Amino acid sequence: MSTLTGVGVSPGIGFGTGYVFAREIPVPPPGSRHGGDAAAERERAGRALEQVAQDLERRGTLAGGESQKVLEAQALMARDPGLAAEVAGLVEAGTSASRAVYEGFGRYREALAEAGGYLGARVVDLDDVRDRAIAVLEGLPALDVPSRAAEPYVLVARDLAPADTALLSPDAVAAFVTEEGGPTSHTAIIARAMGVPAVVACRGATAVAAGTPMLVDGASGLVRLTPSAREVEAAREAAAARRSALAAVGGPGATADGHPVTLQANIGGPRDVPDALKYGAQGVGLYRTEFLFLGRRKAPSPQEQEAAYLEVLKAFPGERVVVRTLDAGADKPLPFLASSDGEPNPALGMRGTRLFQVHPEVLADQLAALARAASQASARVGVMAPMVATAEEAVRFAAACREAGLPSAGVMIEVPSAALRTADLAAGADFFSIGTNDLAQYAFAADRQVGALTALQDPWQPALLDLVALAVAGAAVRDRPCGVCGEAAGDPVLACVLVGLGVTSLSMAAASLPAVRAALALHTREECVRAAQAARAAESAESARAAARSHLPGLGGLGL
Known part of the structure; x- marks a missing residue:
C-alpha cells in the first residue's frame, strides 16, 4: 500500500522517515508472586510510582504551558491514595509489585473507560503512568520518543500520551500520525499548538516498517509511503509558497x-x-x-x-x-x-x-x-x-x-x-x-x-x-x-x-x-x-x- 488515509487535524506538509513508537512493556504474568517480604515489596512499588510522578513533574516544568498542567495531573494519578491502597492490598495478598500495579491500574482503567467523555479520554494517560511504573519495577528502558534527531522524523503511534509529546519540538518532529484519536484528541491539540502537521484515525499506520519515508498532509489526511523525490519536492515547494502567502497577510482580521x-x-x-x-x-x-x-x-x-x-x-x-x-x-x-x-x-x-x-x-x-x-x-x-x-x-x-x-x-x-x-x-x-x-x-x-x-x-x-x-x-x-x-x-x-x-x-x-x-x-x-x-x-x-x-x-x- 503506497498511501494511508486518516483524518487531517493539523494542516501542513511534513516529510521524514517514520519512527514507530510502540509501547512494548510486557504484561506481568497473572499469578506473579513476590518472595514473601510484603513490606519490602510495598515499598518497592511505592518508590516506582513516586519516581514516575517526579519524572512527569520534571517534564511538565520543562514543557510549561498547557502540557505542564496535564502532566501534573498525570503525576497525581501516580500518587493517588486509593491506588496506593489497592496496590498495597494486592501485595499483602502475595502479588508481586509489578502485577499489583498492573491490576490496581486495571480496576481504575475500567471505571474511566465506562465513564466515557473527559474521563474516558484519560485512559491513555492512566496506561502511560502504569507502563512507566512497571518499566521502573522491571528495570526496563524508559518509554520515550526521541526529542532530538539528525533530521525531523514522522512520529507514528497507536496513540500518544501527554508525556510522549511534552518535550518535542517542530525541529525534531516533521509530523504526527496515529491510528486512534479524533479532532479533539491530545495528539490533535498538541500538533496544532506546535504547528506540526498531524493525521489521526489512520488505520494501518503502526504496521509501516520503521525508517519508511513518509509524506504527511495534515489537511487532507493523506499519508504517502516512500514518495518519489519529485513528490517530495513538489510538496515542499507548495509548503514554501503557502508560508510566503501567509506571511504576506498581517493586521486585524478582515475579509477582502x-x-x-x-x-x-x-x-x-x-x-x-x-x-x-x-x-x-x-x-x-x-x-x-x-x-x-x-x-x-x-x-x-x-x-x-x-x-x-x-x-x-x-x-x-x-x-x-x-x-x-x-x-x-x-x-x-x-x-x-x-x-x-x-x-x-x-x-x-x-x-x-x-x-x-x-x-x-x-x-x-x-x-x-x-x-x-x-x-x-x-x-x-x-x-x-x-x-x-x-x-x-x-x-x-x-x-x-x-x-x-x-x-x-x-x-x-x-x-x-x-x-x-x-x-x-x-x-x-x-x-x-x-x-x-x-x-x-x-x-x-x-x-x-x-x-x-x-x-x-x-x-x-x-x-x-x-x-x-x-x-x-x-x-x-x-x-x-x-x-x-x-x-x-x-x-x-x-x-x-x-x-x-x-x-x-x-x-x-x-x-x-x-x-x-x-x-x-x-x-x-x-x-x-x-x-x-x-x-x-x-x-x-x-x-x-x-x-x-x-x-x-x-x-x-x-x-x-
Whole structure:
C-alpha cells in the first residue's frame, strides 16, 4: 500500500522517515508472586510510582504551558491514595509489585473507560503512568520518543500520551500520525499548538516498517509511503509558497472587502501568551481557567488566581480578553468539588455552570479575583460561563458577574437548547461564544473522545452548521456578538463559512491564526455567505466542505 488515509487535524506538509513508537512493556504474568517480604515489596512499588510522578513533574516544568498542567495531573494519578491502597492490598495478598500495579491500574482503567467523555479520554494517560511504573519495577528502558534527531522524523503511534509529546519540538518532529484519536484528541491539540502537521484515525499506520519515508498532509489526511523525490519536492515547494502567502497577510482580521472579523487566541494560562502575540492575536477569545485548578487537591487561592489573570490581561492592553469560568464537574472531577456520586453519564451530569449552584463560593472567589485583576489592566474583560442550557442560568450568571464588578457577562453555546433559544439567553448574556466540539457531541450523541465516532464529530456536518446559524441569528435579534471558540475556528476553509453564517469573531490555537487570516483576506463577505449557504445545503460533511470550497477560489493559492 503506497498511501494511508486518516483524518487531517493539523494542516501542513511534513516529510521524514517514520519512527514507530510502540509501547512494548510486557504484561506481568497473572499469578506473579513476590518472595514473601510484603513490606519490602510495598515499598518497592511505592518508590516506582513516586519516581514516575517526579519524572512527569520534571517534564511538565520543562514543557510549561498547557502540557505542564496535564502532566501534573498525570503525576497525581501516580500518587493517588486509593491506588496506593489497592496496590498495597494486592501485595499483602502475595502479588508481586509489578502485577499489583498492573491490576490496581486495571480496576481504575475500567471505571474511566465506562465513564466515557473527559474521563474516558484519560485512559491513555492512566496506561502511560502504569507502563512507566512497571518499566521502573522491571528495570526496563524508559518509554520515550526521541526529542532530538539528525533530521525531523514522522512520529507514528497507536496513540500518544501527554508525556510522549511534552518535550518535542517542530525541529525534531516533521509530523504526527496515529491510528486512534479524533479532532479533539491530545495528539490533535498538541500538533496544532506546535504547528506540526498531524493525521489521526489512520488505520494501518503502526504496521509501516520503521525508517519508511513518509509524506504527511495534515489537511487532507493523506499519508504517502516512500514518495518519489519529485513528490517530495513538489510538496515542499507548495509548503514554501503557502508560508510566503501567509506571511504576506498581517493586521486585524478582515475579509477582502473590509468586513472585520476579530481573530483571537485560545490559551490555558500566561505561558501561552508569547505564541498568541507572535501570531498576531487580537486578544483572547477563550482563556481556559481550569488549568489553574487541575492537578490540585484544593482550589488555588484568590491571590494566585488574580496573579495569573493579571499577567494575561497586561499582555493585551486595550484588547478583548474573554475568560471562561472553571469548567469542571462530574466528568472533570476535582477533589475540592464534591458532586453527586455514581452519575451514569458524567457528560450529562453536574458540570460547568451547574456545579456553581452546589459550590457558589468557587465562582465567587474566581469572579472576585478576575475583577481585581481587571481593575489593574486596560484589557477589555469578558467573562463567560460553560454549559449554559437555559435563560435562567444565563441571567443568574450575569447577575453574579455584575455583583462582582464585571459588567460584561457571556455564555458558551455548547448545548443544543442554548443554540435553539439564543435570543432568550440574550436577555441575560452580553455576548456568546460557540464551542463546536461540545455542541457536536451533544447534537449527535457522539462522545468527542471516541475515535470510532470521528465522522459525527466533524464540524462540517450540515446539522452542526445549522445550529451555528440558529445561534448567530438568535444573538443578532438582541444585537449581541456571537463568536466561535472551538477548534473549528482554526480551519481556514470553515472559518470563511463561519463568517458567512454571521459569526463576529474566531478564536483558535495561536498557530492557526496566520492561515485563517490569509483565507479571509482573499475572499469577500459575499463569497463567504455563498460558501456557507452551499455547505448547509449539502447532505454530508464531505460534500459540505467540497461545496464551500467551490465558492472560495482563493484557497488554492494558500495550498489549502
